[in-house]
Amino acid sequence: xxxxxxxxxxxxxxxxxxxxxxxxxxxxxxxxxxxxxxxxxxxxxxxxxxxxxxxxxxxxxxxxxxxxxxxxxxxxxxxxxxxxxxxxxxxxxxxxxxxxxxxxxxxxxxxxxxxxxxxxxxxxxxxxxxxxxxxxxxxxxxxxxxxxxxxxxxxxxxxxxxxxxxxxxxxxxxxxx
Amino acid sequence: xxxxxxxxxxxxxxxxxxxxxxxxxxxxxxxxxxxxxxxxxxxxxxxxxxxxxxxxxxxxxxxxxxxxxxxxxxxxxxxxxxxxxxxxxxxxxxxxxxxxxxxxxxxxxxxxxxxxxxxxxxxxxxxxxxxxxxxxxxxxxxxxxxxxxxxxxxxxxxxxxxxxxxxxxxxxxxxxxxxxxxxxxxxxxxxxxxxxxxxxxxxxxxxxxxxxxxxxxxxxxxxxxxxxxxxxxxxxxxxxxxxxxxxxxxxxxxxxxxxxxxxxxxxxxxxxxxxxxxxxxxxxxxxxxxxxxxxxxxxxxxxxxxxx
Numbered sequence: 001x002x003x004x005x006x007x008x009x010x011x012x013x014x015x016x017x018x019x020x021x022x023x024x025x026x027x028x029x030x031x032x033x034x035x036x037x038x039x040x041x042x043x044x045x046x047x048x049x050x051x052x053x054x055x056x057x058x059x060x061x062x063x064x065x066x067x068x069x070x071x072x073x074x075x076x077x078x079x080x081x082x083x084x085x086x087x088x089x090x091x092x093x094x095x096x097x098x099x100x101x102x103x104x105x106x107x108x109x110x111x112x113x114x115x116x117x118x119x120x121x122x123x124x125x126x127x128x129x130x131x132x133x134x135x136x137x138x139x140x141x142x143x144x145x146x147x148x149x150x151x152x153x154x155x156x157x158x159x160x161x162x163x164x165x166x167x168x169x170x171x172x173x174x175x176x177x
Numbered sequence: 178x179x180x181x182x183x184x185x186x187x188x189x190x191x192x193x194x195x196x197x198x199x200x201x202x203x204x205x206x207x208x209x210x211x212x213x214x215x216x217x218x219x220x221x222x223x224x225x226x227x228x229x230x231x232x233x234x235x236x237x238x239x240x241x242x243x244x245x246x247x248x249x250x251x252x253x254x255x256x257x258x259x260x261x262x263x264x265x266x267x268x269x270x271x272x273x274x275x276x277x278x279x280x281x282x283x284x285x286x287x288x289x290x291x292x293x294x295x296x297x298x299x300x301x302x303x304x305x306x307x308x309x310x311x312x313x314x315x316x317x318x319x320x321x322x323x324x325x326x327x328x329x330x331x332x333x334x335x336x337x338x339x340x341x342x343x344x345x346x347x348x349x350x351x352x353x354x355x356x357x358x359x360x361x362x363x364x365x366x367x368x369x370x371x372x373x374x375x376x377x378x379x380x381x382x383x384x385x386x387x388x389x390x391x392x393x394x395x396x397x398x399x400x401x402x403x404x405x406x407x408x409x410x411x412x413x414x415x416x417x418x419x420x421x422x423x424x425x426x427x428x429x430x431x432x433x434x435x436x437x438x439x440x441x442x443x444x445x446x447x448x449x450x451x452x453x454x455x456x457x458x459x460x461x462x463x464x465x466x467x468x469x470x471x472x473x474x475x476x477x478x479x480x481x482x483x484x485x
Contacts, residue, residue: 011233039220044227049394063240079403080239
């Protein structure tokens with residue numbers, strides 16, 4: 001059974017389908033990582049069109065209150081196991097927008113971030129490093145953010161409620177969007 | 178009683194092994210597709226066994242976002258259609274089955290639409306507007322490619338005077354191209370028409386409007402994730418084998434399993450060569466093109482076969 005799980009983890013690490021939530025400029029360096037110069041498909045990494053098909057969500061740029069709602073909805077639609085990458089300075093500590101009235105400085109208060117890539121913006125080399133790192137973490141079974149989100153649901157939901165002033169999903173099941 | 182039961186058990190096992198083998202070969206074809214496309218784009222590309230990894234990953238997902246029982250049923254129908262179709266192709270001699278002697282064109286044409294219809298059924302209860310657009314496109318494309326494809330097959334039926342697949346392949350030589358329907362006048366016209374339509378049947382470019390990921394967020398696939406998407410990959414693999422196998426039997430003299438598989442690989446390489454360099458038509462353009470050029474060519478082939 002353990003061997004079988006190792007095989008599954010290996011398969012997960014070699015087939016990462018990503019959802020790029022391009023909130024800002026950070027996604028600018030992803031096309032070079034995708035195309036013939038760095039070619040991330042060597043590792044089975046592909047961009048996907050919808051959250052349902054994706055394994056990892058890249059939050060590439062500053063996060064505002066408005067976009068954070070969409071990011072949380074997209075994340076909750078993804079089938080587990082799933083991972084979050086905080087990509088660039090802005091979702092880590094606010095970056096150049098750190099004192100703006102509209103931005104949310106720390107993404108990891110609201111979603112379980114598995115990996116951070118610093119840089120403004122991270123170059124294609126940093127992106128490839130990020131992907132290989134994420135692959136290693138998944139293959140070893142270390143990237144467990146999706147379990148943390150379920151385990152510490154109260155913590156994350158409380159933070160989200162404090163920020164928005166209301167629950168993202170009302171008690172009767174309607175969404176707040 | 179015991180012997181009868183044992184016989185049924187062996188038959189079931191053979192069918193399962195056969196279908197498993199076909200799906201595995203289909204996934205291998207998809208691996209070739211991804212490697213080939215990457216090389217055309219001057220990339221290294223994923224390893225050739227990448228689709229197997231993808232299927233393992235998708236089937237091992239923990240969540241399965243379903244809508245209702247129609248969604249589940251549609252996915253099962255989508256996978257079952259091409260698997261049933263595969264049973265009636267001469268590929269089944271690979272494990273010593275002989276269902277293909279009973280397969281005729283009418284049965285196969287009915288089975289061929291079960292898969293896409295199940296897919297469309299599941300996608301249309303998926304409640305995503307992109308999915309609805311994708312279903313509309315898929316069904317209109319089906320109308321578009323079925324006409325030239327069936328006209329092409331009918332020309333062969335008119336020439337050989339039989340609907341049975343076994344007799345159609347017996348009327349051709351196995352390896353000598355001069356004995357194939359593809360290279361006989363006037364059937365070559367029907368073959369060319371059906372071959373263009375085959376690109377639509379496989380929904381490769383320029384006829385991949387229904388799953389256009391860049392325009393409509395992968396269209397009919399939009400609500401499928403995890404295990405459902407894994408089933409869809411298996412369905413794609415099975416239908417690749419079924420569609421290409423059908424064409425190989427009718428035009429390239431596919432008689433037994435092994436030569437049909439070789440011909441399937443050749444046909445697939447031709448199809449993905451076009452796929453790698455062509456763009457995508459708009460839905461209305463694709464429909465016009467399909468009902469104009471392949472239909473006219475295939476109809477001409479049919480008429481010449483019947484009257485000349």
